[in-house]
Amino acid sequence: MVKIAPSLLAADFSRLAEEVAAIEKAGAEWLHLDVMDGAFVPNISFGADVIAAVRRESHLLFDVHLMIEEPIRYISSFVKAGADLITVHLEACKDVKETLSMIKASGKMAGLSIKPNTPADAAYPYLELCDLVLVMSVEPGFGGQKLIPETLEKISLLKKETQRRGLDVLLEVDGGIQAENAPSAISKGADVLVAGSSVFRKPDYKEAISLIRG
Numbered sequence: 124m125v126k127i128a129p130s131l132l133a134a135d136f137s138r139l140a141e142e143v144a145a146i147e148k149a150g151a152e153w154l155h156l157d158v159m160d161g162a163f164v165p166n167i168s169f170g171a172d173v174i175a176a177v178r179r180e181s182h183l184l185f186d187v188h189l190m191i192e193e194p195i196r197y198i199s200s201f202v203k204a205g206a207d208l209i210t211v212h213l214e215a216c217k218d219v220k221e222t223l224s225m226i227k228a229s230g231k232m233a234g235l236s237i238k239p240n241t242p243a244d245a246a247y248p249y250l251e252l253c254d255l256v257l258v259m260s261v262e263p264g265f266g267g268q269k270l271i272p273e274t275l276e277k278i279s280l281l282k283k284e285t286q287r288r289g290l291d292v293l294l295e296v297d298g299g300i301q302a303e304n305a306p307s308a309i310s311k312g313a314d315v316l317v318a319g320s321s322v323f324r325k326p327d328y329k330e331a332i333s334l335i336r337g
């Protein structure tokens with residue numbers, strides 16, 4: 124069954140503890156945490172201290188999506204903050220292999236993300252080091268955008284390539300996921316769907332999650 128990772132970016136920041144408790148109760152498996160530095164993306168969100176505080180309130184798998192330049196500088200901070208999975212952007216790393224290796228050496232799952240205009244095969248040289256590949260289905264930086272349908276083709280390509288090579292790599296889609304387009308992402312092979320506004324901006328989180336799951 125596909126896993127749902129609600130994105131904290133769309134939650135009510137004045138009530139984070141309540142929001143994460145509600146999302147766990149509503150049946151989410153993962154919590155997606157979007158870290159933005161105002162340099163790699165034109166927006167600033169939150170950092171390791173906020174994640175550490177939320178960590179104390181939740182048992183969910185913490186899926187930390189780093190939209191920051193040279194993320195290698197901050198891997199140890201996010202490990203300490205309680206991340207279970209740390210995803211970095213291929214476009215933001217000077218040395219992708221070294222960055223993924225550092226995440227794995229700290230005992231955490233390593234993810235590699237690609238922006239909408241980065242082709243799927245750009246990730247192929249790194250798949251052996253990845254526990255997950257995150258396909259961005261919007262330009263990173265903001266929640267609440269419309270999914271770019273063409274990006275979903277990359278899920279099919281990555282699924283084929285990982286299967287061909289016998290690799291156990293999860294595929295995650297992030298941006299603009301809603302109940303209407305989730306079936307298309309799932310049919311292409313997505314294992315995890317990030318959902319921000321389509322969960323946290325709905326009155327009933329449980330219903331919102333089950334509608335996305337289909």
Ligand code: DX5
Pocket residue numbers: 130132133155157188261262263264265266267268297298299300317318319320321
């Ligand atoms: C965008 C973030 C996404 C975003 C998803 O840069 O990486 O995780 O919060 O939000 P929705 O689901 O509203 O597009």
Ligand code: ZN
Pocket residue numbers: 130155156157188297317
């Ligand atoms: Zn994200």
